[in-house]
Amino acid sequence: MTTRYGVHFDHFKTFTTDETRQEFLADDIYQEGKVELIYSHYDRFIFGMAVPTVKSLDLPNDDDLRAAYFLERRELGVLNLGGAGSVTVDGTTYELGRFDCLYVSRGSQSVSFSSVAAGEPAKFYLNSAPAHREYPTTKYTQSQANKVELGDEEHANKRVLFQYIHEDGIKSCQLVMGFTELIPGNIWNTFPPHTHERRMEVYLYFDIPGDNLVMHFMGKPDETRHIAVRNFEAVISPPWSIHSGAGTAAYRFVWGMAGENQSFTDMDGAPLGTVR
Numbered sequence: 001m002t003t004r005y006g007v008h009f010d011h012f013k014t015f016t017t018d019e020t021r022q023e024f025l026a027d028d029i030y031q032e033g034k035v036e037l038i039y040s041h042y043d044r045f046i047f048g049m050a051v052p053t054v055k056s057l058d059l060p061n062d063d064d065l066r067a068a069y070f071l072e073r074r075e076l077g078v079l080n081l082g083g084a085g086s087v088t089v090d091g092t093t094y095e096l097g098r099f100d101c102l103y104v105s106r107g108s109q110s111v112s113f114s115s116v117a118a119g120e121p122a123k124f125y126l127n128s129a130p131a132h133r134e135y136p137t138t139k140y141t142q143s144q145a146n147k148v149e150l151g152d153e154e155h156a157n158k159r160v161l162f163q164y165i166h167e168d169g170i171k172s173c174q175l176v177m178g179f180t181e182l183i184p185g186n187i188w189n190t191f192p193p194h195t196h197e198r199r200m201e202v203y204l205y206f207d208i209p210g211d212n213l214v215m216h217f218m219g220k221p222d223e224t225r226h227i228a229v230r231n232f233e234a235v236i237s238p239p240w241s242i243h244s245g246a247g248t249a250a251y252r253f254v255w256g257m258a259g260e261n262q263s264f265t266d267m268d269g270a271p272l273g274t275v276r
């Protein structure tokens, strides 16, 4: 696990492309046969991937947590973006197909990840936040997720959100998690953009076809920068930053949030006239 510290928005104005990528982009969390995690100091959010192939992989208890086990004081969201697999929590096994989600309770002592077929591995995306109490370990399939349709063809931003861990879905302390799917022919996500001072957010882009890429936009609405993002790369969005992207083709991305509240509507829209 590596650590990312917080950045002040005034300091961010001076960042080069490399500095921006070093602080906010995670471009090596997808590694077959490994668990790769990043600890962000924004809301102490941990994100990463577990991609088991022939062997199962354990959720490691990193020294930096100073905990008896990873979930001693934390909760975990797992979304499978790959082939069939399973997650075993304290001896109970949950089968997770593509786009199935598992919320894992605080206090769970052992968590391990397996794929059914090494050649078509499960690709588990992991989000974790500090938790003050236990909520039950719960699995949702994609059809149990709340579907929200946003945007339209005219603005090339027609997309569908699938909300799994949220106020009206799987209960959690802080974590809010789901993914967004662009309808082919549409390229813009989360535009017009917004900030939410009370929550941080991480976007993991995936299903970007071939050599395509997504230009991810961040920064205060009147001081934006971009990061070129490729498949299975994640971007950290500080509470002061917009988080929006335009792809060269349709794509999907997982969003995960933690902070002061879980209210999806607690956001400040940036009118297009104010964006620079």
Ligand SMILES: O=C[C@H](O)[C@@H](O)CC(=O)C(=O)O
Pocket (backbone or CB within 6 Å): 150, 159, 161, 179, 180, 189, 190, 191, 196, 201, 243, 255, 264, 267
């Ligand atoms: O605070 C909410 C998050 O930014 C995302 O859920 C937005 C999103 O997925 C989208 O508009 O496509």
Ligand SMILES: [Zn+2]
Pocket (backbone or CB within 6 Å): 194, 195, 196, 201, 243, 267
């Ligand atoms: Zn947001």
